[in-house]
Amino acid sequence: MSAKRNGGHMESFLEEKPEEFNPFFRQLLASIGPILIIISNGIVCGYSAILLPQLDSPTSPIQINKNEQSWIASMAPLPMALGCSLVGWEMDRFGRKISLILNSVVLILGWIIIYFSTSVVYLLIGRAITGFCIGGTSPVASCYMAEVTSPKYRGLFLSCFGSGIAFGLFLPHLFGTFWSWNTTSLLVTICPIICIILMPFIPESHVWYLNKNDIVNAKKAFHWFRGSQSEEELEAILDTQSKCIKRSFRDSYKDYLKPTFYKPLMILNLLFMTVQFSGNNAVIFYSVSIMQETVKSLDKYAAMLIVDVIRVIISLIASGFIQKYKVRPLIMISGFGSALSLFILSICIHAANIYPENIVIVSLPLFALLMYIVFVSFGLTSLPWALCGELFPAETKGIGGAVGACVNFLSFFVVVKTSLDMFEHLGSIWTFATYGSFSLIGTTIAFFVLPETKGRTLNDIEKYFNSNT
Secondary structure, three states, rough: OHHOOOOHHHHHHHHOHHHOHHHHHHHHHHHHHHHHHHHHEEEEEEHHHHHHEEEEEOOOOOOOHHHHHHHHHHOHHHHHHHHHHHHHEEEEEEEEHHHHHHHHHHHHHHHHHHOOOOOHHHHHHHHHHHHHHHHHHHHHHHHHHHHHHHHHHHHHHHHHHHEEEEEEEHHHHHHHHOHHHHHHHHHHOHHHHHHHHHHHHOOOOHHHHHHHHHHHHHHHHHHHHHHOHHHHHHHHHHHHHHHHHHOOHHHHHHHHHHHHHHHHHHHHHHHHHHHHHHHHHHHHHHHHHHHHHHOOOOOOOHHHHHHHHHHHHHHHHHHHHHOOOOOHHHHHHHHHHHHHHHHHHHHHHHHHHHHOOOOHHHHHHHHHHHHHHHHHHHHHHOOOHHHHHHHHHHHHHHHHHHHHHHHHHHHHHHHHHHHHHHHHOOOHHHHHHHHHHHHHHHHHHHHHHOOOOOOOOOOHHHHHOOOEE
């Protein structure tokens, strides 16, 4: 597909004068589609929490055992790794915008298969397709928003990852409380449908045009997103791109051996593994079951919705903090706070088991779990995705983001697949203590290697990793 033909309605937008309205609103408009896909990410992750309890009912038309439960839950994150491993090529070949649209179409297909499922096999196929699409769209969404937003607003827009996922988790839990699992699967297609309708009217990323050596459309797209007041940043981007165009294939290959690639990749992998092995998605995927086991003083669905609402609120608050404060301290607070709250949760569950008649003590696990949700949602779940779009230079952004996301989703699969066995054989106390230990170790390492990115241009970040710091 030619760079000049990418997006049927693009030319009319690019021809508009950049002064016609505030660039912030253009960047906001461009970010709506990616944010809807991030909400879909949360929906796919949260769906099993209402699917599995309904399938476990004696009246369910599809009967499942414990092993099938773990496979239905983990079948989404496993193909996520495959999806993100292919998306680097896809978004470099077709563009960020077209990649979002194509994956949204296939995502709808996956939900339709789940809606019409009559056996475990069809559920697994539908879960695999939705997981594959989410794996393919998450890095694209991060990359696109990082490229089209200015340094002033980039942190705000990328912080929507956390609140978007939190809201996405809430939606299927809310729908599943009142409707069946197949009706819920149909309702949640609204997000990719809106994305498909909206994205054709938004320009492609100027960085993608530059990678295709289409300087004219790159300048037009840049001015559409940023206005006419960012000429200095545009000149820096053009200067970097002119050097990239002159490189040979051997030089391009060497990009992946440079510190500007492997340093941020190691940092991202560390952060992704930390958030996954801290048990965040284990709590999400088996919310109802965990609530039934640990919060015995409250209805399990009510407890789940309370946790979801708290998660959404904290994610929105965190978005404001990310815009105002530096990224590195927020990750430290989130990581160390998550570790502490998981240890406290283990102690509270132990106390509740010893004094089951004491209403106050029996209620403590819920407050400890809410404390964990507050800390983990404060930055650890969203900021690694934001950094995924910021840390890599343009020539390695696609591969770097895809590899980082692949590690994230593989870790995601391992945690979800093993969590049921951990709760069964280790018990809630030692399972949460294990997750707390991973959070503590990962955050401690990040304390020594994670740089600050707030307020820096993408070129400044590249120079930082290219130094001996």
